[in-house]
Amino acid sequence: MEEKDLTEKESLELIARMIQSSKENMEVGRGNRFLYWGYFTVTLSIVVYVLVALTNNSIWSCSWMLMFGFWGFISYKEKKPVVVTYTDKVINQVWRVMGYMFILTFIVVSILQLIAHYPSLSLMMPLSLLYVGIGVSITGIILQDKWLIYSPFISFVITFYMLTMLIIRGPSNSWSLLFGFAFGIMYIIPGHIMNHKAHR
Amino acid sequence: MLKELDPLLHSQLRLAVVSILMSVDEADFVYLREKTNATAGNLSIQLEKLSGAGYIETKRNMEGKKTRTICRMTDKGKNAFEEYVKALKGYLFIK
Numbered sequence: 001m002e003e004k005d006l007t008e009k010e011s012l013e014l015i016a017r018m019i020q021s022s023k024e025n026m027e028v029g030r031g032n033r034f035l036y037w038g039y040f041t042v043t044l045s046i047v048v049y050v051l052v053a054l055t056n057n058s059i060w061s062c063s064w065m066l067m068f069g070f071w072g073f074i075s076y077k078e079k080k081p082v083v084v085t086y087t088d089k090v091i092n093q094v095w096r097v098m099g100y101m102f103i104l105t106f107i108v109v110s111i112l113q114l115i116a117h118y119p120s121l122s123l124m125m126p127l128s129l130l131y132v133g134i135g136v137s138i139t140g141i142i143l144q145d146k147w148l149i150y151s152p153f154i155s156f157v158i159t160f161y162m163l164t165m166l167i168i169r170g171p172s173n174s175w176s177l178l179f180g181f182a183f184g185i186m187y188i189i190p191g192h193i194m195n196h197k198a199h200r
Numbered sequence: 201m202l203k204e205l206d207p208l209l210h211s212q213l214r215l216a217v218v219s220i221l222m223s224v225d226e227a228d229f230v231y232l233r234e235k236t237n238a239t240a241g242n243l244s245i246q247l248e249k250l251s252g253a254g255y256i257e258t259k260r261n262m263e264g265k266k267t268r269t270i271c272r273m274t275d276k277g278k279n280a281f282e283e284y285v286k287a288l289k290g291y292l293f294i295k
Contacts, residue, residue, distance in 0.1 A: 006210065006211070006212055006215065008205070008288050008291040008292050009292065010212075011205075011210065011215060011288055012285075012288055012292065014212065014215055014216055014219065015215065015219040015285070018215075018216050018219035018220050018223075018235065018236075019219055019220070019222070019223045021220075021235055022220045022223045022224055022227075022235060080228075080263065080268070082227065082228045082230055082231035083224050083226070083227040083228070083231045084224065084225045084226045084227070085223075085224045085225055086224075086225045088225070089225050
């Protein structure tokens, strides 16, 4: 493309063509972030479940801390996007807020656990699931993707189940598998759907 | 009487750049070069013209050893583009 003058008709055609071409590759790769998180969490949930079941020692639940490490790894490794749409920006802001809520909750429950000796770390799993579910659902509303909007309902049901069980019986190792299952539904399936749509 | 078309926008490459930037929040230099099929030198000159007129703003970031230029429309640029499209419609008798 050179710097040349255009007729009025050519101008309108050029505007339409450029807007269309920038729209086309907005969607490509959007599902990848969901897939990275989905597969990592499902794998980790199985690993934690097996380790705790085999050793009968709940200290292995601390392996969930690897989620923080993975967060850092993904943020470091992920290439800066060549184009940022308004939608991307809003979604990033939503997840930033969810991330802050997650960190804040972790700090509060850790303090309660250490100072008041209240077993509040058990709250981390249901609350994380709740935050993630809300984040996925809002992302779905922004992207107008029905699966993303409604699949987190499974995480809300699991969250209420965990909270109820916490009061009745206390935490259980099977929560890890439930957590992984919810991530599979909320992350892996929509991630593949988004990438499939983008490549069509 | 028909409104005169903004000469800064009424040029193939500059109009292409502005059209892309109107549909996204920000885009980097490489993306714009690929979408417009322009040479790096020519694109730089046109971006400077648009930036000089206050239609776009550019931000340079260091990424490793490379410099990355990110461009986005300013409010002035958005208004100019809207006026340009309005004027174009007048020429083409589109309501």
